[in-house]
Amino acid sequence: ATVAQAIDLTKTYGDKDAVVTALDHVNVEFKRGQMTAIMGPSGSGKSTLMHCMAGLDTPTSGKVIVESLEVSSMSQKELTKLRREQIGFIFQSFNLVPTLTAEENILLPLQIAKKSIDRAWFDRVVDVVGLRSRLTHRPSQLSGGQQQRVACARALMARPSVVFADEPTGNLDSKSSSEVLGFLKSSVSQYGQTIVMVTHDPRAASYADRVLVLADGNVTRDMQHPSYDEIL
Numbered sequence: 001a002t003v004a005q006a007i008d009l010t011k012t013y014g015d016k017d018a019v020v021t022a023l024d025h026v027n028v029e030f031k032r033g034q035m036t037a038i039m040g041p042s043g044s045g046k047s048t049l050m051h052c053m054a055g056l057d058t059p060t061s062g063k064v065i066v067e068s069l070e071v072s073s074m075s076q077k078e079l080t081k082l083r084r085e086q087i088g089f090i091f092q093s094f095n096l097v098p099t100l101t102a103e104e105n106i107l108l109p110l111q112i113a114k115k116s117i118d119r120a121w122f123d124r125v126v127d128v129v130g131l132r133s134r135l136t137h138r139p140s141q142l143s144g145g146q147q148q149r150v151a152c153a154r155a156l157m158a159r160p161s162v163v164f165a166d167e168p169t170g171n172l173d174s175k176s177s178s179e180v181l182g183f184l185k186s187s188v189s190q191y192g193q194t195i196v197m198v199t200h201d202p203r204a205a206s207y208a209d210r211v212l213v214l215a216d217g218n219v220t221r222d223m224q225h226p227s228y229d230e231i232l
């Protein structure tokens, strides 16, 4: 089943005199339970695609559909609800609240949304990311890899339909990168999480079921289970 879809998605920046086409009539579908990596050179439109898909940015034309809902025509209020309930986002820079513990960071979005906390689900997510012994630590007491695992757990707590991750391993060493990617991958295999991840790293992309390559705002390659050599 299709979880998220871009239809003829176009995004331009600037005015008549200096138009930048970040996305040029992009058509793409993301299927449930798949991990997709989006690659391509800097400036090819990867971040813009993710931001439009996640309702963080408004397309110039075309549509974004998430779980049969048309994101591209939603009001701000509807977008806030969508981002809280259907979408998880993981940033390169972790974006944790420094004064809160790991556990408080993981639960914060649910508390802001005034949602009840499913303790069994919390335990499962915490165990999968291997954070059990770090729950009372603040971000400054955690390694980069541990901080990103907290951010992953936070993104998964609301059981989102899809998680968008923008360079999730961009600030991590290779050991921490493998841990974070292994965890994201196990959320796909263990409970069918759908993940769309931007990455420059072919090794990170090799964890994905599918690799899309963007160039100048167009999808130029779309590979299912590519080998490492095909990604390079």
Ligand code: ADP
Pocket: 013, 014, 020, 021, 022, 040, 041, 042, 043, 044, 045, 046, 047, 048, 049
């Ligand atoms: P990538 O994530 O692949 O590096 P981006 O989506 O960030 O690419 O950018 C695609 C193009 O759109 C680039 O030419 C970039 O300079 C331009 N762009 C992105 N965001 C903005 C913005 N807020 N204002 C103007 N141009 C932008």
Ligand code: ADP
Pocket: 042, 043, 047, 166
């Ligand atoms: P990355 O490729 O690592 O995601 P970018 O440098 O492309 O980072 O973009 C970082 C932020 O700056 C994004 O929010 C993007 O929309 C914005 N941005 C990118 N290019 C431009 C630009 N030419 N003018 C204004 N904002 C931009």
